[in-house]
Amino acid sequence: MASVLKRSSLKLGMIPADGIGKEVLPAAQRVLEALGSAIPKVTFVPLLAGWEEFNARGKALPEETIRVLKEECDGAMFGSVSSPSHKVAGYSSPIVALRKHLDLYANVRPVSSVPGMPGPKVDMVIVRENTECLYIKKEEIHDAPGGGKVAYATRQITSYASERIGRMAFEIALRRAEERKGATEGIWAGKEGKVTIVHKSNVLSVTDGLFRESVRSVYDAEQRFKAVKVEEQLVDSMVYRMFREPEIFDVAVAPNLYGDIISDGAAALVGSLGLVPSINAGDNFVMGEPVHGSAPDIEGKNIANPIASIRSASLLLQSLGFPEAATKINAAVDAVLLEGKYRTPDIGGKSTTTEVTDAILKLL
Numbered sequence: 001m002a003s004v005l006k007r008s009s010l011k012l013g014m015i016p017a018d019g020i021g022k023e024v025l026p027a028a029q030r031v032l033e034a035l036g037s038a039i040p041k042v043t044f045v046p047l048l049a050g051w052e053e054f055n056a057r058g059k060a061l062p063e064e065t066i067r068v069l070k071e072e073c074d075g076a077m078f079g080s081v082s083s084p085s086h087k088v089a090g091y092s093s094p095i096v097a098l099r100k101h102l103d104l105y106a107n108v109r110p111v112s113s114v115p116g117m118p119g120p121k122v123d124m125v126i127v128r129e130n131t132e133c134l135y136i137k138k139e140e141i142h143d144a145p146g147g148g149k150v151a152y153a154t155r156q157i158t159s160y161a162s163e164r165i166g167r168m169a170f171e172i173a174l175r176r177a178e179e180r181k182g183a184t185e186g187i188w189a190g191k192e193g194k195v196t197i198v199h200k201s202n203v204l205s206v207t208d209g210l211f212r213e214s215v216r217s218v219y220d221a222e223q224r225f226k227a228v229k230v231e232e233q234l235v236d237s238m239v240y241r242m243f244r245e246p247e248i249f250d251v252a253v254a255p256n257l258y259g260d261i262i263s264d265g266a267a268a269l270v271g272s273l274g275l276v277p278s279i280n281a282g283d284n285f286v287m288g289e290p291v292h293g294s295a296p297d298i299e300g301k302n303i304a305n306p307i308a309s310i311r312s313a314s315l316l317l318q319s320l321g322f323p324e325a326a327t328k329i330n331a332a333v334d335a336v337l338l339e340g341k342y343r344t345p346d347i348g349g350k351s352t353t354t355e356v357t358d359a360i361l362k363l364l
């Protein structure tokens with residue numbers, strides 16, 4: 001994961017992009033600002049990207065955004081993007097491109113049940129490979145020999161990318177097991193780590209076969225990982241079991257597309273996509289990002305749930321070497337959820353984005 005060196009000051013790129021990203025990212029910024037001396041002085045650098053930016057100035061991911069992130073920033077936060085569902089000449093998803101430009105090869109998505117809310121007990125982390133699979137976006141369409149059209153998409157799986165995402169998953173499992181040693185509460189209290197490799201190699205025996213074998217090869221090669229249990233699930237049965245008995249999953253590692261899909265499913269288990277954070281992590285850079293999309297239906301209404309973004313800011317701080325500040329944010333969020341007075345409509349409340357953020361700020 002990104003460097004955990006403590007820094008004396010921080011420069012964070014802020015890329016709200018589209019839709020509710022422009023409402024929830026400022027909420028996360030307010031929380032970071034409220035931490036005061038718990039973290040070094042932060043300079044926030046507003047940066048452009050997104051579908052709206054493409055329509056306004058012709059580039060979904062301006063070169064200046066990439067340059068500033070690479071040359072000037074210690075980390076970043078990304079909001080959400082509204083890529084169209086049809087091909088638009090010259091447009092390509094800026095978040096997919098950013099992950100590649102910055103080599104943010106892991107999308108780490110912790111999903112936990114929410115204090116005070118109904119639902120099953122969940123405490124898992126989905127580790128999604130972030131650079132390849134169908135997201136290399138090599139698609140083509142031709143006239144089909146018998147009439148009509150035929151379209152193809154190339155799916156790329158490399159041993160290199162699969163091994164490094166596997167290593168990240170085993171490291172996270174080791175760290176989680178270490179953190180819960182001696183704990184008495186929680187579904188995983190005191191238990192050893194477990195990594196579930198998600199694939200579909202009974203059908204895609206070459207591509208998913210390589211993913212599965214590469215992740216296993218990392219496990220086989222490193223003695224320290226033997227403290228972690230490893231198992232496998234076909235992606236379809238992963239979805240079934242996740243909904244039937246989510247408590248059995250600790251860390252799940254998956255190729256890009258499966259990881260994207262199962263993490264939205266996992267978000268449904270804990271009440272809302274508006275609660276689930278993520279970080280895009282590489283060896284040299286990290287970018288927080290709520291799992292939810294741009295939600296055009298509620299854009300501009302000040303009712304988007306800011307918690308996924310605020311928790312993503314917490315993950316960012318954790319990765320940058322400020323675990324106490326990260327814990328402080330999480331504790332404030334949990335307390336607000338538990339009290340239940342301020343909740344946005346996605347989790348059954350009537351509060352605004354601003355009210356929920358204010359309630360969290362009061363506890364910092």
Ligand code: GGG
Nearest residue numbers: 080081083093290291292293
């Ligand atoms: N914050 C996650 C997000 O924006 N999800 C929507 C997404 O990634 N869509 C792909 C795209 O619009 O390019």
